[in-house]
Structures are given as structure tokens and as C-alpha cells.
Amino acid sequence: MSSLVVLGAQWGDEGKGKMTDYLAKGADVIVRYQGGNNAGHTVVIGENEYKLHLIPSGILYSGKINIIGNGVVIDPKALIDEINYLKELKVEINNKKLFISDRAHVIMPYHRLMDALKEKWRGNKSIGTTGRGIGPCYTDKMERSGIRVCDLINDKVFKQRLKESLDLKNEIITKVFGGDALSFDEIYEEYSKYADFVRPFVVDTSVKIFNEMKDNKKVLFEGAQGTLLDIDYGTYPYVTSSNTIAGGVPSGAGIGPNKVTNIVGIAKAYTTRVGEGPFPTELLDDKGEWIRTKGKEYGVTTGRSRRCGWLDLVILKSSARISGLTSFAVTKIDTLAGLDKIKVCTAYMLDGNKIDYFPASLEDLSRCVPVYEEFEGWDESIENALSYDKIPENAKTYIKKIEEYTETNVSIVSVGPKRSQTIKINKL
Numbered sequence: 424m425s426s427l428v429v430l431g432a433q434w435g436d437e438g439k440g441k442m443t444d445y446l447a448k449g450a451d452v453i454v455r456y457q458g459g460n461n462a463g464h465t466v467v468i469g470e471n472e473y474k475l476h477l478i479p480s481g482i483l484y485s486g487k488i489n490i491i492g493n494g495v496v497i498d499p500k501a502l503i504d505e506i507n508y509l510k511e512l513k514v515e516i517n518n519k520k521l522f523i524s525d526r527a528h529v530i531m532p533y534h535r536l537m538d539a540l541k542e543k544w545r546g547n548k549s550i551g552t553t554g555r556g557i558g559p560c561y562t563d564k565m566e567r568s569g570i571r572v573c574d575l576i577n578d579k580v581f582k583q584r585l586k587e588s589l590d591l592k593n594e595i596i597t598k599v600f601g602g603d604a605l606s607f608d609e610i611y612e613e614y615s616k617y618a619d620f621v622r623p624f625v626v627d628t629s630v631k632i633f634n635e636m637k638d639n640k641k642v643l644f645e646g647a648q649g650t651l652l653d654i655d656y657g658t659y660p661y662v663t664s665s666n667t668i669a670g671g672v673p674s675g676a677g678i679g680p681n682k683v684t685n686i687v688g689i690a691k692a693y694t695t696r697v698g699e700g701p702f703p704t705e706l707l708d709d710k711g712e713w714i715r716t717k718g719k720e721y722g723v724t725t726g727r728s729r730r731c732g733w734l735d736l737v738i739l740k741s742s743a744r745i746s747g748l749t750s751f752a753v754t755k756i757d758t759l760a761g762l763d764k765i766k767v768c769t770a771y772m773l774d775g776n777k778i779d780y781f782p783a784s785l786e787d788l789s790r791c792v793p794v795y796e797e798f799e800g801w802d803e804s805i806e807n808a809l810s811y812d813k814i815p816e817n818a819k820t821y822i823k824k825i826e827e828y829t830e831t832n833v834s835i836v837s838v839g840p841k842r843s844q845t846i847k848i849n850k851l
Contacts (some may be wrong), residue, residue: 425684427643427851429671429752431649432688432742433758434658434696435667436722436729438754438837439689440464441481443645445835445845446687451640453481454632456675457494457665458647459530459560460501461553463722467840473512477502479645482514482521488635490628493526494665494675496560498573499617501530506713523621524628525573526677531585532610534559535594540600552698561664575614576622585611629677636682641653644672649697650688650742651781658785661700669746685851687834688748690739691826692756695720695729702789704732704768718758733795735768736828743831750834750851751825757838762800767824768793798824806839811848814838822848 429446431437432562444466447453467473473483477497481487484563491497502523506516535557541559542552552558563569568588574580586607593604613782646667651657653667665671673680675770691785693714711731714720720729742748759765767769770777772792782788795844801815814822814836834849 425706426636426644426645426682428644428672428683428686428746429786430646430667430669430686430688430746430765431652431740432690432748432751433649433735434651435647435649435693436695436720437689437691437715439646440466440475440480440836441837441840441842441845442689442752442754443643444483444689444746445842447479447481447484447487447643447761449602449641450481450487450643452488452632452635452642453479454490454492454628454644454676455469455479455495455820456644456646457719458497458663459496459540459555459557461557461663462504462647463557465535465840467844471512473509476505478509478516478521481643482509482516485515487520488522488631489517489520490522490632490676491524491527492628492676493524494671495524496528496530496564497523498530498555499575499614499621499741501555503617503620506513507741518623521624522623522626522628523572524677525571525625526571526627526629527572528560528564529572529575529614529840530560530568531614533596534563534603536596536602536605537592537600538678540596540602544600558664566851567657572625576618576625578615578618581614581618582611585614632676632678637679644683645678651738651744651807654746656741658700658788659783660711661698661785665802667749686746687851688742688746688750688751688831690742691739691752691754691761692734692821693718694732694735694738696735697727697729701719701785701791701843702730703771703788703791703793704735705730706732710762714758717761718755718798733768733793734764734825736825737768737771737779737781739825740779740829743829746832750832751752751829751835752835752850753822753825754837757803757806757819757844760801760803760805763801765798765821769796769828792840796824799825806844808846809843810845811836814846
């Protein structure tokens, strides 16, 4: 048995979709362990592009088992829409290929509504959520008032849980936020149809994963978002509502921590983020716009433009420590091709002191001034490299700096969006 965790080492949008798709080729089982349809992965195969939100990237292969774990929150409408979208693209999906945890929590209409109402209530202090209801659903999960998939597919239980939840939520929606109450009958009718659709896919996925591992199957655990959006270790409160780090795998998939063997952190060759909060290496000039345009830095899920900046090695060093990364996969190094000089942040100056860690306090982080090291750039030939020896020397120097600073090997370099533009340079 071997397992591999693939997670984002920055603020998300690092190219996890492509890397998961690439690594899924050598796996038998692909498991999504956290997040919801607020995440988006883009996979390019030949001339075809696939946009995934809830379904693991392994769905694009035949003969692979794909699992949505208990740590994921599921909007059933979004899930069904995604299944239908993939079927239109001739992707095979059935209940032998896709499995959904009976313990996963369900996103309800009141979660999406309360998400939007609370963001509006925050005013200029908004977090910048996607409005998909992710946070309110996780809130109900922790408050022990959520509706799980096993509840959804049991009509009697679902009707009771929905009534209890909606009675309270309508009080909050109308009396706290001044919104309009939601209809029990409409939600019940809509979600009963969703229950019929998803029922054939529902199993105890913890047991399923355990048995596959017992049979020496290779399992890949796929994360959403990135380390700096982790509920504990991210730029709180500008974070997601789950544990995106490797520590989220055991609880989000239902396995023991001793089952995790290799952990690959996906790191973009520069830094991006969506939403509010401090961003030490952000470029607010023409260079930042150049990177955004060339890298097509717009959200898969929301379409929002991403904030862009130089590579921050302080972030990568923190990610390696927190998740126990065994290697990095560096993506979009081709985006930087054409720049004469490229900067890398190697420390922060905080109130006159040099630090090499990512502070918890946003007030401290907002005062951090990046310390840069400058590198010579490389040309566009990098996107045609089919092996590591074909990569420009200056780009190799850049990669070596990442390894030396983080004390973590770079196992893979991506020089473009296609599967073929992926170079394995070290053991995972």
C-alpha cells in the first residue's frame, strides 16, 4: 500500500488540478478530503479543457475509483450539474467509478443565502467568500445541527432535520439580516429529487478507502484551496472553513495518520491569491498585471482576477513544515519566461527584525516588508522542454533556490498547462 497527498502550498490556485490529474495516472483511488464547490481545478488533456469543482481529478481516467470524502461539504445541485457537464464531454461517471461519503455534510439553500447576507452585513470588512455557502455549512457541522448525506437520502430523517434547521434559520434570516424566509415545501421537493440522484453513489467511504488500501491499492488524496487558506494556519479570518493541510487528510477521509506516506505541495513559480487580506509580495504595478494576463490568473469557480506577486519562500518554508511535505511540484514556471529579472522573497522585516516564518497576526503580517533576492530570467523555450536537461539554466537555478531554502526537494516541474508539459526530476 502507498498513498500520496497532493495539496496547495500557497493561497490555492497553484495548479493542483493538473498535478492531481498527472499523478492520478499512477494511482488506483483518488480521494477528495475537504472543501466544497468553492474550489476549482482546470485540467487540459490534448485540446480539451475540463473544469472540476467537487469531483476528484481522477474521474478523467478510466478504471480509477474516485471518492468524495466525509470532510467535503456537498452542494447536491452543483454536484449533479458537474456530473452532467462531464457526461456531455464524454466522461464516464457511474456508481462503480464515483463514491460519495454518507458522512459528508450537505449545503442547503439557507447556507448560500446566509453566506451572502453575512458578507453584505460585514460591509468593507467582508472576507471575500465565494458565496457558495461553504462556511455556514461547516458552521452547522461544528454546531452539530448539519444535515449529512445519510440524512438526505433517508426521507423521514431529512424531513425532520430540514424542518428543525429551517425554522431556526428563517428566524435568523428575517430578524437578524432582514431577508426573506425560505419555503420548507420548495426546499423539500427540490432536495428530495437530489437525494434520488445521489443515492446510488453513497457508501461509507472510510470503509471503502480502508479496504482498497488493504488490497495494496495506490491512493491519492486531493486537497482543495491552499495552505494559507487553512482554518488554523492560514491568514485568518481570510481563509476557508476546513483544514487544507495534510493534517486534514485523516479526519477528512477517515483513515489513520500512519496511512499517509508521501505529501507533495503544489507551488506556483510566483504567488497569487483571491480575496482580501495582507499579501507581502503583491505587485501592484505593470509587472503584476503582466503576470496576471500571461498566467491567465482568473478564478475557475468565480472568474475573479487573482492578485499576483513574486514567489514567497517564507510561505513555502512554512507549508513544508506544517504539512511535512516530502517534495514540491513547481507549476507555471513558463509564465515567468520573458522577464529579465525575477525576484524571490527570502525573509520579512518586521519592526526592524528579520524573520523567516509566517506570523499568525494579520496586523503583524501587514507590517512585514519582504526581503528579496534577484535572479536572472529565462526565455520562452522553457515551454518546449521535454526533460529537465532542456530547461534553461537560469530556471534551474531558481528551482535550486526553492529546494535549498525550504530544505525540500522539487520532484516535478510544470512548463505548461498540458499533461505532456510536465517534467519529473526527483523521486516523490
